Structure formats: structure tokens, C-alpha cells
Amino acid sequence: MGEPDLDVHSDPDDVTAALRADVREGLTAARKWLPPKWFYDARGSALFEQITVLPEYYPTRSEREVLDREAAEIARVTGARTLVELGSGSSEKTRLLLDGLRAHGTLDEFVPLDVSESALAEAVAAISADYEGLSVRGVVGDFTQHLGLLPGERPRLVAFLGGTIGNFLPGERAKFLRSVRDVLDEGEWLLLGTDLVKDAVTLERAYDDAAGVTGEFNRNVLRVINARLGADFDPDRFAHESYWDAGESWIEMRLRAREDMVVRIPGAGIDVSFEEGEHIRTEVSAKFRPAGIGAELADAGFSVERWWTDERNLFGVSLSRSAR
Template sequence: MAQRHRDHLPEDFSERSLAQDVRAGLTSSPKTLPPKWFYDKVGSELYEEITRLPEYYPFAAEREILLDHAAEIVGAASCRHLVELGSGSSEKTRALIEAVLATTPEGEQAAYRAIDVSDSALHAAADDLAARYPTLDIETVRADFEHGLAQALAVDEGEVFGGRLVVFLGGTIGNQAPDQRAHFLTTLRSDLRAGDAFLLGADLVKSPDVLLPAYDDAAGVTAAFNLNVLEVVNSRLGADFDAADFRHVAVWDAEHAWIEMRLEAVRDVHVRIADLDLEVDFAAGEQLRTEISAKFTRERLQAEFEQAGFAAAGWWTDRANRFSGSLWTPA
């Protein structure tokens, strides 16, 4: 079956984006770095290890939802075309793909479009899916959906696959601040057509006794994952961070209903970032925020989606009610 690739990003997109984010984040107060830079080769391997930790429930909980309810979700969306934002390995999406294939009438075409900024991740996932599902029409799109959503979701003239189910998994929406999330949902709503639907994976508010260990495990894997972002800046921008100068911190912010991951300087630190001609000082105890991970209630999601012009079309949780999958359609 057809396998196509489109690239909407310049070759140096990742390098320019990292430089912009590091300069802006390390010269702001408080200092920040966006979590997308966690995922170099080492960071991706550490994240895979995190998903297997007993404390880290989100990955397994979302996979449980998809395995248990994929057919119901696809039936409610009435779709034959899946579009995944931030697709990565596309591993959890297989349950949805299989449900689409099972319900596509003979003579009609099921399709999957994977959207990600990583060329290597897209090609690896596409090759795997093509081998598993030879009748599936596969398209990979290298795009930054945070800033180029309309381009990533664009439909070619004459392209007809029936309704689309746009999928955004992993609780990644929780990494967006409220104003970013509102902009994303409003933009998404304007880019959907009649008959399309949107499936969101979002983590739910729960006791800090459950949340905090998920981001600060006893084995220290999450700490290593967090500290590795300093090595990313070192290797790609010629910085001289020493990971021993920082420690991993996870904090539950009850007011905003989110976890913050931070790196705290254990002593006064001076860092030079050669490629940016930038020098940065950290006072002992100063913290660099590397991630927010917002947690939601059903009511909060309903309010945010309605504000953006969506109507609720389905709600599922894992058996322990830790994580949610919710379906939304243009109102």
C-alpha cells in the first residue's frame, strides 16, 4: 500500500528551535526549558525505562484505555482516517489502527497520517506499521504542529478518506500552559472539517501521593532523564553544564493542578554556552523549570473544549480512573 512522506520544516529547524528556546529560557526569570528537548537518544531510552517503572502509571493507563475501548472510540468517531499529532513510535496507536481496519468496508481505504518533528521516528514507525498492516495507506509528515497545525492537517485536493480522527496521546497537552492550550484548541477547531473528531489522552487529578512518585521514582530514572537535558544543551550548543551541579526536583502545584519538574543548583554555578555566546549564572538553590504536566478533571476539560468550539462525544478512563481518553467533535 502507498507510503508517502511530506516535510514542512527546514533542515536546520531543530537546531534553530533549540537555540531560540535555550536563549529565551535561560535569560528569563525564572529560568525555563521546554520538555521537548528531553528526547535525544539517551533521553528517549530513559523515557522508555520510565514507562516500565511501577510508579509511572500514565503510559500503562492510557494503553489500557486504547486496548479496552479502541473499537468503541473508532465507532463513535465514525472514521477511516487517523491523524496523530506528535506520533513518535506510534506504538499505542496500533489499537486504533486495527479498529479502523476492522471497520473499513471492503473496497474503501483506511489511512494513517503520522505528524512529528523527528524524521527518524517517523520513518521507523512507518516502516514498522507498513510491515504490520500492508493494506493501510500511510503518510508521514515532518511538521511542528504547535506552530504549523493547519499545514500539518491540510488535505490534498481530491483526497477522500471519510471523517478524520485526529489523535493526541500521552498526556502531552498537559505540557502546555493554559494560554498555549487555549490557542492550540482554538486553532485545531478551525482546522477540522464537518465529520472530523479529536481524541485526547489526558492525565487526571489525583492524590499527590500517587502523582509525585510518578515524577520522582525511587530508582532515580526520572532524575537521570531530567538531568540529561543539560547534556543535550552541552552536546548541541557547546555548553559546559555539569550535571553534578544540579539535582532533580518534582513539585505538585495544587493551585494550577500540575506537576513541575525542575533542576535545582546545589551550589553557585556559572555556565557558558559557546554556540550562543551566552553566559548564565545560577545561584545556589535557584531552580530551572524543565516541565509542567497539568492534570485535569472531566469538568475542566469540558469547559476548555466548549470554549474552543467543541462538543463532547465520548469519555473513557482506565479501570483505576487515573487517566482519560476523551472524544470531541466540532460544535
């Protein structure tokens, strides 16, 4: 088997520079924060895979239920020749879409985009091996920066699954959706996974499981900063917390300092002081109502053509067409 077909627009130096900038900005703010994308080194990705099968974590199962049921309809409606996936391209959910599009007879190409070159190379190799005759071209880049570089025959179907859209703050979300619309021709498609508003207990348990896997995943951001920027965080000195903010309609994940401390981060050129009880916000995960996400998509230049949920109405999947 030959080398995976990759277009590389982001290398390890770019990733380290972006992390350095985020750490400087987020950990010197009055209310400290870090972006959730920095959870995902190899260890973080493995921990997240464990989270997706936990009994408390319903989103992955719920979204897969919808895609399993509707993949053929998605293929029929879109007639997509290219499937573009923002994020990992090796998951079971991706394969449901690939199978539906192949069975419909239109699919020529699969284009997964991911910031991790190693993870993407593995995904491209696996999909290429399992889908003979399918052109698979990976794009190494950040989906907030490199959407305009995506290849593919028209019409394209862009899939952004897993509820990851909820990790953007509202202004960022509007900018991102518009950036997706701007790279699509009129009549091309966006398949979007969105977690739905529900009771606080269900939500908070999904982000604070009994086995403690989510806590380890949350603390992994500190290990990433240690590894890339030479910091001396002790992850065990931070407690994992999740909190449902009903006013904002989002879950916040936080790391709370168990004691006063000073952390050195040589690679960012800063030392960071923490008081006991002080938080770092490491993730927001917004939850949506159908009318709300429909309005956001319309504002970005999309028309929602299909809306599906799982049987328990926990998770929504929308299929939208780029409008004029």
C-alpha cells in the same frame, strides 16, 4: 522496501534555531525555564520509554487500558478514514487504534506527525510493514506550527495521547486546542488523553521514581543543549525535583543547581549564571477534572461525545467532535 513516505516541514537547522531561541528566552528569565520538548533526542526518547514501564508511572498503562477496551467503539463512532497522530506513530497505543479502525473497515490512511525525522522514518517503516495496504504518510514538523499542513481523507480522527496536552500552560493550551479545531472540518474528531487530579504522593512519585530514571530524563535537556549549542553544562551538578502545585493543578519538574556556577552556551551567544539552589523549570504537567477539560474543549469549538477512564480513575480519554 522503499524510502518512507515523509513530508518534511522542519529540518535540523530549524530545530537548532528553535532551541537557540528557547534557551535565550528561558535561561535569561528571572525564573529560569526550558520547554519539555527538548528532552527528546534519541537518548531522551529511550529514557522516556523506560519511564513508561516503571511501577510508579501509571499514565501509560492507564491510557492503554482505556484504548484497549474502547478502540472498537472509537472506530464505530468516528468512522474515520484517516488517523492523525500528534507524536510518535509506532507505540502500542497507536496500534490499538489502527487495529480498531481496520477491523471497522473505514481506515485508509495513517498520518503520524513528529519533529524527529529519524524517529518518524522508523515509525512509518514499521507501521507500513505491519499494516499491508494502509497508506502511511509521515509529517516531519512541530504540532504547534504545522497542523494546517496535515493531509488525509475525511473524516479524520486526530489523536493526541499520553497526557501531553498537560505540558502546555493554560493560555498555550487554549491556543493549541483552537488550532486543532481550525484545521478540522465540522464533524471531524479529536481523541485526547488527559491525566486526572489525584493525591500528591501518587503524582510526585510518578515523576520522581525510585530507580532515578526520571532524573536522568530531566537532566537530558542539558545534554541536548550541550550537543546542539556547544554548552558546557555538567548535568551531575543539577538535582532532579518534582513538585505538585495544587493551586495550579500541575506537577512541576525542576533542575536545582547544587552549587554556584557559570555555564557557557556559545551556540546561543550567552553565559548563564546559577546560584546554589536556583531552579530551572523544565516541565509542567497539568492534571485535569472532567468538567474542566470539557469546558476547555467547548471553548475551543469541540463537543465531548464520549468520556472514558481506566478502572482506577487515574486517567481520562475524551472523544470530541468539532462543532460549528
